[in-house]
Amino acid sequence: MVRKKTIKLFMLALSLVYIQSFPPSVLAESTIRFIPSQKIPTPDKKGTPDNDTGTGSRSQTNCPQKDIPLTPLVGGKENLELTLTTSTHPTFWFYVPYTAEEVVSGEFYLQDQEGNNIFETKITLPTEPGIIGISLPPEIKPLEINYQYRWYLVINCPEIEGENNSSPAWVEGLVQKIPQEQITTFSTLPPLERIEIYAENGIWYDTLTELAKLKIAQPNSQELITIWSNLLNSSTVGLETVSQKPILGIINNLVISP
Secondary structure (H helix, E strand, O other): OHHHHHHHHHHHHHHHHHHHOOOHHHHHHHHOOOOOOOOOOOOOOOOOOOOOOOOOOHHHEOOOOOOOOOEEOOOEOOOHHHOEEOOOOOEEEEEEOOOHHHOOEEEEEEEOOOOOEEEEEEEOOOOOOEEEEEEOOOOOOOOOEOOEEEEEEEEEOOOOOOOOOOEOEEEEEEEEEOOHHHOOOOOOOOHHHHHHHHHHOOOHHHHHHHHHHHHHHOOOOHHHHHHHHHHHHOOOOOOHHHOOOOEEEEEOOOEEOO
16 A cells, blocks of 8 residues: 555656756646637628628639738637637738739728627738738727627729729628626736736637737747647638738737728
């Protein structure tokens, strides 16, 4: 009996030594996994972008064809598991494959469940392709809890001579705010631990935004590069096509339309 207890204690001590032998980056990498929430909003079909140019499918766009198209990293209609946030003014992330010289303008719209525009803005795109964030400004009315919103990002490109049926490049998706109380209070926790909690609770907007901001602040951190890549490449996220694209930052020069 004593011998068995001694063996168990030895094995436990050996396990602790084994775990501690890994650098913190390996431990963090092994724990940040996105687990989709069971409370996924059901999309409705109401609402279309209220703009002069209209919308169209990506196959009909007059924007330059790219190997990787305009891609939402949050709440796209093809990945509804990525729609939840606890933020009243979340950040929306997109991979934009165009340079500033290739487009005329960019527009972002947020609509309520009735299809009414509650926020619309013109955006100035960066000079190079990459991942950008668009944050709702603080003066906008906060998102309501458990209310489903639809967003659109529209990229207007120069008209192609002789093309009468061309249209902008655009993507759409959803966002839904859930109560902060549904997850553990963790304001004092280190950033990576907060990100892990968001991910484990299926809160993708907050997971991505916290990690993106951390990566922007520490662009040379191999730990964050690995965590970002592995997270976007995971089967529950499915953003492997843009996992290696640069994060250009959050656009702050939003022009709020009247």
